[in-house]
Amino acid sequence: MINFEVDYGELTKLIENLRAAEEGADKVIWAQLKQVATQMDEEIDEAMPVDTGRAAAGWGKYRPELLGQSTKISDKPLTHRTRPSKFTQKAQISSESDAIWEENEKELEIIEGTRVPYVPLLNENHPQFMGQIDMAVERAQVRLEGMGRTLLEWFERKLSGR
Amino acid sequence: MATFDHPWGEGTVKSSLNKFIKDNLVTNLPTWMSWVSTPSVGQARTLNFDYPEQPFQPPSFGVAHLGSDELMKFGGDRADGTNKGTMRFGLMEVDCYVSSKNNFAWAQQLSDMRDMVFKLLQQNRAIALYDFTNPTTPVALNAIVRTENIREVAVQPDPGNPALKKKRILVRYFWVERF
Numbered sequence: 001m002i003n004f005e006v007d008y009g010e011l012t013k014l015i016e017n018l019r020a021a022e023e024g025a026d027k028v029i030w031a032q033l034k035q036v037a038t039q040m041d042e043e044i045d046e047a048m049p050v051d052t053g054r055a056a057a058g059w060g061k062y063r064p065e066l067l068g069q070s071t072k073i074s075d076k077p078l079t080h081r082t083r084p085s086k087f088t089q090k091a092q093i094s095s096e097s098d099a100i101w102e103e104n105e106k107e108l109e110i111i112e113g114t115r116v117p118y119v120p121l122l123n124e125n126h127p128q129f130m131g132q133i134d135m136a137v138e139r140a141q142v143r144l145e146g147m148g149r150t151l152l153e154w155f156e157r158k159l160s161g162r
Numbered sequence: 163m164a165t166f167d168h169p170w171g172e173g174t175v176k177s178s179l180n181k182f183i184k185d186n187l188v189t190n191l192p193t194w195m196s197w198v199s200t201p202s203v204g205q206a207r208t209l210n211f212d213y214p215e216q217p218f219q220p221p222s223f224g225v226a227h228l229g230s231d232e233l234m235k236f237g238g239d240r241a242d243g244t245n246k247g248t249m250r251f252g253l254m255e256v257d258c259y260v261s262s263k264n265n266f267a268w269a270q271q272l273s274d275m276r277d278m279v280f281k282l283l284q285q286n287r288a289i290a291l292y293d294f295t296n297p298t299t300p301v302a303l304n305a306i307v308r309t310e311n312i313r314e315v316a317v318q319p320d321p322g323n324p325a326l327k328k329k330r331i332l333v334r335y336f337w338v339e340r341f
Contacts, residue, residue, distance in 0.1 A: 120318040124330070127213060131228035131255055134315070134332055138253045139231055141311075146234075 014159070021158035025151065030105050032147045037110040040140040041101070047132040048122070055119050058098030060112040067094055169293040170340040172252065175307050176227045178291045179254060179335065180211055181300065183225055186282055194271060195221050220326065221271060223279070224257035233336055245340035254309075256283075256331045263325040276314065276329045283312050283333055291337070307337040 041060030048056040053067040100113040123133040168174070188208045195208060210224045218224075230252035241247025258275035262268040289307050292300035311334040320326055 121320065124318060125320065130213065131226065131253065134255070135229045135253050138228075138251070138332075138334060142231070142233060142251060 017159050021155055024158065025155055026108070028154065029108055029147075029151060032151075033108060033110055033144075034103075036140050036143045036147065037112055039143070040136050041112055043136045043139065044133055047129060047136070048119075049126055049129050052094070054094040054098065055114070055116050055122060057094055058116045059114045059119070060099060061101045062096045062099035064094070064096075167295055169291075169295065169303055170247070170305070170338070172230050172250070172339075174291060174294060174303075175230075175252065175335070175337050177294045177297075177300075178307060179227075179289060180225060181292060182286070182289045183223075183256070183282070184209060186286075187223060187278060192274065194267070195275075218259075220259040220261040221275065222259050223275065224255075224259065226255045226257075228253040228255055228332075241338050241340050247338050247340040249336060250339050251334055251336040254333045254335060256333065258329040258331075260327050261325050262327050268327055272327050272329055276331065279331050280312065280314075283309055283331075289335075305338070307335050309333050309335045 037060075044059050045056050045063060045066065048059060050056055050066070057063050057066040098114055098116050100111060100115060102109075102111040104110070119133075122129050123131065191208060208222050210218050210222060212226050213224070230250050233249040233251045235248050236246075256279050258272055258279065260268045260271045260275070265271070287309050289309065291303040291305045291307055293303050294300050311332075313332055315330050315332055317328050317330050320328075
């Protein structure tokens with residue numbers, strides 16, 4: 001005669017830990033994600049060349065306090081690679097609709113960007129700003145990868161009930 | 163005071179990557195690109211670094227470094243048992259340019275240039291670092307810079323140069339900066 005004895009105690013505990021970890025993980029990931037996205041938003045705002053301030057104000061969360069500031073760096077074209085265009089002439093108009101910041105906590109998703117039409121050209125061609133959006137995205141990506149490793153360790157600890 | 167020397171710095175890495183691209187990307191060009199190496203063309207070059215102020219003649223490649231940042235510190239500040247150090251990452255942009263003016267083959271040419279860059283960078287994920295203390299005779303260091311996350315990103319039509327067609331390729335690289 002063969003007897004099978006199954007102790008569900010450990011399994012039940014594992015399931016409980018898994019549920020707790022899952023619920024906690026969402027909150028932790030969301031907080032970290034918001035932090036990384038906000039940091040990226042601020043980095044791009046700071047690096048953005050300012051003439052009218054529309055590009056800086058209109059990236060990510062709308063920041064009208066950046067309008068009207070002026071620095072030595074202009075977002076007007078400076079070299080043969082960025083000649084005056086109809087895009088730069090529209091720089092005077094700024095509104096909240098320029099800015100893109102969409103949060104979806106359920107999907108753990110944040111979308112940030114801008115509708116200012118000449119910002120992609122600044123990112124590609126402006127002598128001082130060239131590639132700075134790409135670099136900010138890269139920094140955010142690296143932070144998220146680091147965050148992923150930390151969260152994995154945290155999740156494993158939670159799962160084992162430690 | 164001794165002459166400043168920091169062969170593990172960002173300058174070395176940028177120069178080493180530039181050297182690698184110069185030594186490998188433009189040494190075996192297709193016939194439709196080879197005309198630019200003719201001396202009579204003057205300033206035309208197939209490869210430009212860091213956004214030249216002078217006008218360039220397409221078809222050509224452009225290489226620029228967009229910056230670097232710290233990735234992580236080594237425990238106890240020890241990178242290799244002796245030196246302090248940090249792991250850093252940087253972002254390199256490689257652009258391909260062709261002109262569509264009187265050039266019906268521009269799309270194919272641009273695609274070929276993109277493939278040349280991708281093949282070179284995908285085949286060589288570990289690139290040797292050189293000490294450029296003496297720029298004319300760089301000395302190989304016993305170290306490498308690694309590349310990853312090589313991707314093509316979208317480009318906007320340039321209203322100032324409508325005939326200039328472009329592809330942008332971004333490459334993340336990382337290395338250990340020792341102090």
